[in-house]
Amino acid sequence: MTAVAAMRLPEQIDLSGFITLLQRLQVPHRVAEEAGEQVVWVPEEQWAEQVRALYARYPQGDAAVPPAESAEPLRDGVLVQLRRSPLTAAMLLLTLIVFTVTGAGENFAAIRWLSFVDFRIEGERFYLNYVDATLASGQWWRLITPMLIHFGWLHLAMNSLWYWELGRRIEFRQGGVGLLGLSLLFGLASNIAQYWWAGPSLFGGLSGVLYGLLGHCWIFQRLAPNRAYQLPPGVLVMMLAWLVICMTGIFELLQFGAIANAAHVGGLLVGCLTGLLGGALARRQRS
Structure with a gap:
């Protein structure tokens, strides 16, 4: 399976809170530094879309997410x-x-x-x-x-x-x-x-x-x-x-x-x- 680069961000951005959020939500990922950038890799494109959507809403990560929203990932319409x-x-x-x-x-x-x-x-x-x-x-x-x-x-x-x-x-x-x-x-x-x-x-x-x-x-x-x-x-x-x-x-x-x-x-x-x-x-x- 080919990994997908979900996001590329400048290396000075602190991703520690967002990575904690991904870990709490059990999103498979890894972060690598490449050419002055932080690259968030995921296994499939569907995970990439979820990671980008999460970062758009919660760039600060775990501390910014209301507990009710992260409690159950399968309650959407x-x-x-x-x-x-x-x-x-x-x-x-x-x-x-x-x-x-x-x-x-x-x-x-x-x-x-x-x-x-x-x-x-x-x-x-x-x-x-x-x-x-x-x-x-x-x-x-x-x-x-x-x-x-x-x-x-x-x-x-x-x-x-x-x-x-x-x-x-x-x-x-x-x-x-x-x-x-x-x-x-x-x-x-x-x-x-x-x-x-x-x-x-x-x-x-x-x-x-x-x-x-x-x-x-x-x-x-x-x-x-x-x-x-x-x-x-x-x-x-x-x-x-x-x-x-x-x-x-x-x-x-x-x-x-x-x-x-x-x-x-x-x-x-x-x-x-x-x-x-x-x-x-x-x-x-x-x-």
């Missing part, structure tokens, strides 16, 4: 959040497009191209292939694409709301590339976990990715506290409780449909691992 979280929005738009193409999970002719393994339907019989045969034919995209499949409006709505809540936090803190990489990793891990546990089956949804994002924010926040990953009270307990309830098999017993529990657990475990690594790195850099 929806339009502002959409501009700030383009990858989160794009993922949700792609999911909606797939939902439309697959007929809310009822168009099996379309779903079969996105499912983890290929399948065919003959009369009332449902024949599923094995993953080794599927991959042998070069259809590697299937390792990821089940996360885009949703069965019904409620399934889509719940997963979309939680991806918006968790995805924009990670995009704010670690950028769009970071969120994309984590989403693909959690999708891969959750899909493989579900196949390993249940064998060939038809499953889909962002829920495995969501539990990965949850685990990432949870452990990262424990090691390197920051405003973006500070989840609303009760969210962690509620989602973990929901995971346990689903694992009891109550929904299958009530004939509400099967739950991909292994995908949830697989995503959560890998998310905790990435949160551990990322949080430990952030803590080391901070110290």
